[in-house]
Amino acid sequence: MGPVLPWLEGVAMKITPLDIQQKRFSRAMRGYDREEVEAFLSLVASGYEDLVKELNSLREDLARREEDIAAHRDLEKTLQETLVTAQRASDEIRESSRREGEIAIGEAELQAEKIVQGAHHRFLRIVDDIQEMKRLRVQFEASVRSLVDGHAKLLDTFRDSEIGDPVEYLAGRKKGSGET
Numbered sequence: 001m002g003p004v005l006p007w008l009e010g011v012a013m014k015i016t017p018l019d020i021q022q023k024r025f026s027r028a029m030r031g032y033d034r035e036e037v038e039a040f041l042s043l044v045a046s047g048y049e050d051l052v053k054e055l056n057s058l059r060e061d062l063a064r065r066e067e068d069i070a071a072h073r074d075l076e077k078t079l080q081e082t083l084v085t086a087q088r089a090s091d092e093i094r095e096s097s098r099r100e101g102e103i104a105i106g107e108a109e110l111q112a113e114k115i116v117q118g119a120h121h122r123f124l125r126i127v128d129d130i131q132e133m134k135r136l137r138v139q140f141e142a143s144v145r146s147l148v149d150g151h152a153k154l155l156d157t158f159r160d161s162e163i164g165d166p167v168e169y170l171a172g173r174k175k176g177s178g179e180t
Contacts, residue, residue, distance in 0.1 A: 017049035 020041055025031075 013073065015048075017045040020045035020048055 023041060025037065
């Protein structure tokens with residue numbers, strides 16, 4: 001902001017209100033009325049003093065505002081840095097979460113594969129057990145059939161033989177063996 005009266009800018013720095021009040025002019029014949037000049041100088045000094053005070057006040061206000069602007073700029077810079085940092089942190093968290101998710105999915109897939117393999121191995125053992133049971137059943141059936149066939153042949157042999165009734169044969173055999 002420029003000075004209130006531009007023509008006073010250079011003068012305001014060199015002359016003070018006290019200089020105006022203490023200024024004495026040399027006497028000349030037919031000069032100005034001394035009281036009138038002194039009254040005018042007093043009026044000018046008072047107005048000039050007000051201008052100097054206003055100028056100083058404006059300068060102080062300008063300095064405060066410049067400090068406020070600098071503080072706001074620092075705050076803005078800090079906020080921008082914080083936003084950038086927060087964005088980076090957010091990006092890092094997002095990337096970390098994505099990687100953790102991929103790792104968790106990979107581990108879950110590996111665990112699922114192990115479970116499937118375990119189930120497949122159990123299935124194969126069950127199929128082997130079923131095959132073994134079928135083989136044992138066939139073997140047992142063959143063994144029972146062989147036993148039944150052997151007993152049937154034995155029964156047929158007893159029926160067809162001259163021996164007659166097996167109970168009588170056995171009873172007679174005991175008598176003939178010298179037990180009498």
